[in-house]
Amino acid sequence: MRLRLRPVDSSFFxxxxxxxxHLVSGAAxxxxxxxxxxxRADVARRMHDAEHAADETTHQLIxxxxxxxxxxxxxxxxxxxxxxxxxxMDHMDEVVDMIEVYEVKVLPPALSDQVVVLQxxxxxxxxxxxxxxxxxDLSEYWIEINRLxxxxxxxxxxxxxxxxSGEYKAMEVLKLKDIVEALEAAxxxxxxxxxxxxxxxxxxx
Amino acid sequence: MRLRLRPVDSSFFxxxxxxxxHLVSGAAxxxxxxxxxxxRADVARRMHDAEHAADETTHQLIxxxxxxxxxxxxxxxxxxxxxxxxxxMDHMDEVVDMIEVYEVKVLPPALSDQVVVLQxxxxxxxxxxxxxxxxxDLSEYWIEINRLxxxxxxxxxxxxxxxxSGEYKAMEVLKLKDIVEALEAAxxxxxxxxxxxxxxxxxxx
Amino acid sequence: MRLRLRPVDSSFFxxxxxxxxHLVSGAAxxxxxxxxxxxRADVARRMHDAEHAADETTHQLIxxxxxxxxxxxxxxxxxxxxxxxxxxMDHMDEVVDMIEVYEVKVLPPALSDQVVVLQxxxxxxxxxxxxxxxxxDLSEYWIEINRLxxxxxxxxxxxxxxxxSGEYKAMEVLKLKDIVEALEAAxxxxxxxxxxxxxxxxxxx
Numbered sequence: 001m002r003l004r005l006r007p008v009d010s011s012f013f014x015x016x017x018x019x020x021x022h023l024v025s026g027a028a029x030x031x032x033x034x035x036x037x038x039x040r041a042d043v044a045r046r047m048h049d050a051e052h053a054a055d056e057t058t059h060q061l062i063x064x065x066x067x068x069x070x071x072x073x074x075x076x077x078x079x080x081x082x083x084x085x086x087x088x089m090d091h092m093d094e095v096v097d098m099i100e101v102y103e104v105k106v107l108p109p110a111l112s113d114q115v116v117v118l119q120x121x122x123x124x125x126x127x128x129x130x131x132x133x134x135x136x137d138l139s140e141y142w143i144e145i146n147r148l149x150x151x152x153x154x155x156x157x158x159x160x161x162x163x164x165s166g167e168y169k170a171m172e173v174l175k176l177k178d179i180v181e182a183l184e185a186a187x188x189x190x191x192x193x194x195x196x197x198x199x200x201x202x203x204x205x
Numbered sequence: 206m207r208l209r210l211r212p213v214d215s216s217f218f219x220x221x222x223x224x225x226x227h228l229v230s231g232a233a234x235x236x237x238x239x240x241x242x243x244x245r246a247d248v249a250r251r252m253h254d255a256e257h258a259a260d261e262t263t264h265q266l267i268x269x270x271x272x273x274x275x276x277x278x279x280x281x282x283x284x285x286x287x288x289x290x291x292x293x294m295d296h297m298d299e300v301v302d303m304i305e306v307y308e309v310k311v312l313p314p315a316l317s318d319q320v321v322v323l324q325x326x327x328x329x330x331x332x333x334x335x336x337x338x339x340x341x342d343l344s345e346y347w348i349e350i351n352r353l354x355x356x357x358x359x360x361x362x363x364x365x366x367x368x369x370s371g372e373y374k375a376m377e378v379l380k381l382k383d384i385v386e387a388l389e390a391a392x393x394x395x396x397x398x399x400x401x402x403x404x405x406x407x408x409x410x
Numbered sequence: 411m412r413l414r415l416r417p418v419d420s421s422f423f424x425x426x427x428x429x430x431x432h433l434v435s436g437a438a439x440x441x442x443x444x445x446x447x448x449x450r451a452d453v454a455r456r457m458h459d460a461e462h463a464a465d466e467t468t469h470q471l472i473x474x475x476x477x478x479x480x481x482x483x484x485x486x487x488x489x490x491x492x493x494x495x496x497x498x499m500d501h502m503d504e505v506v507d508m509i510e511v512y513e514v515k516v517l518p519p520a521l522s523d524q525v526v527v528l529q530x531x532x533x534x535x536x537x538x539x540x541x542x543x544x545x546x547d548l549s550e551y552w553i554e555i556n557r558l559x560x561x562x563x564x565x566x567x568x569x570x571x572x573x574x575s576g577e578y579k580a581m582e583v584l585k586l587k588d589i590v591e592a593l594e595a596a597x598x599x600x601x602x603x604x605x606x607x608x609x610x611x612x613x614x615x
Contacts, residue, residue, distance in 0.1 A: 102369045
C-alpha cells in the first residue's frame, strides 16, 4: 500500500466544497435573473449576499493556508484553486450587476443557454470537491467541464453573431456584449478551476 | 527580542518608495487632465515621462532582485509588488493616452471622483512603503485602501449608469467607457498592491 | 570551462521550436485574412487547425514537464514559456474568429501593419527557440521584440485614432475595435514570451 506522507486535513476539502456550493447558488440566481418579468433588484441583492458569503469562504481558505504548516497539497495550488473559484463568483455577480446598472429590460433568450452551461459546471464542481481528498474519479469531471466549455464557446459565438446581425442598435450591443462576455468569462473560470485540479492530481499521482 | 534572520537591504525599500512616488505624480497629472480647458497634449507628454521614470525604477528593482543573494522578503513577492506598482502607472498612462487618441473634448465631471480616490490611494501607498522595513502600522494602510476601492467601485457603477442613461451617443459611450474602465483598473491595481503587502506581512509575522 | 549541472534534454527545445513555428503559420494566415477578396471561412478553418496543432504541442510540453524529473530550466519558467506561446496563438485565432463571427467585410488597410509586426515577431521567436539550449545570442532577439512591440503600440494608437475619427459608424467601431485589440494583444504576448526568456537567461547566467 502507498502511505500518505502528508496528514489529511479534511477542513480544506470542506471549505473547497463550501466554495463550490456558493457557485451552485450563484448559477441558480443567474437562471432567475434571465426571466424578464422577475424583480431584478431583488435577485441582485441576493446575488451580492451570495458573493459576500463566497468571499468569506475564500478568506477562510487563505487564512488557513497561511496558518497551516502542512497542507494537503502545495500551497500555491490551494491559492490557485481558491482564487479560481472566487473568480467564477465575481463574474456571476458582474452579470447581475451589469443588467441592473445598464438598465437592460429585455435579455436575448440565447443567454439562458450559457446559464444552463454554468449551472451544470457548478454542480459538477461541487460534486468533485469532496473527491479531492481521495483524488479518485476526477478525470470524468474535468473531461466534462472541458466539453461544457466547448459548448459555451459555440453558444458565445452564436450569441455574438446575433448581437451584430443588425437586429440590435449599437447602444444595446454595447450593453449586451459586456453581459455576454461576463457569462463566458465565468464558464472559462470553471475550466481554469478544472485545469488546476488536473495539475494537482498529476502531482499527487 | 526577535532576531532578524535576513540582513536588511534598505535600498529595496527606497526603490519601492520611489516607485510609489511616481504614482503620486501620475495621479496629480490625472487631476490636471480632468480639466477640459487644460493643454491635454502637454499633460500627456508629462505623463509619458512619469511612466518612463516609473519603468526605470521597476527595472532597477528587477535587476536588484536578480543580482541579490539575500532579499528582504521572498523574491516572488518583490516581483509581485514591483509589477503591481508598475500596473497602476500603466493604467494611469492609458487614461491620458485614450483621452488624447480618442480626441475626447468634454469629460463627465464624475470622473474626477475616481481621480480623487486614486490620489488618496497613491499617497497612502507612498507613505506605507518605508514602513515595509519595520512591518509596523501596515494594517491601517490596507484597510483604508480596501475602503477606497469599495468607494471607487460605487463611483464606477454610478458613472456607468450615467453613460448608459441615454444622455450620450453610442460612439461617445464607446470612448468614455474605455477611459472609465482604465481609471477603475488603476484603483483595482492599488488594491492588488495592498493585498500583496498584506501577504508579505503575514509571512514575516 | 563551466560544467552544466543539469543534463540537457533536447526535446524540450524541439517542442518550444515547434510551438513557435505554429505561430509563424498563424501569422501567415493572418496576412491571408487581411485581403478582403479571400475566402475567409477557408482561412478560418486552417487557422483553427493551426490552433489545435499548437494546443497539442502545448499539452506535450506540459505532460513532459510533469513527467520529467530534471528539466533544462525551472519548471515554472517552462510553464510560463509554453503558456506564453499558447497565448499568442489564441489571440491570432481570435482575430480570424471575430472577423468571421462579426461578418466584417472590409478591413481597414492599416491592420496589415500589425500583421507585418506579428510575422516578424513570429520569425524571430522561432529562430530564437533553438538558441535556448546554448543560451547564446538571445539578447538581440529580445531587444528586437521590444522594438517591434513599441512599433505595434504606435500602429495601435494610429489605428484607434482612425476608428474614432468619425469615418466609421459606432457599430462598425465596436466590431473593428475588438479585432484591433486582439492583434495588439498577440504582439504584447510576444513581448511577454521575450521577457520570460530574458528572465530564464538571467537565472542561467
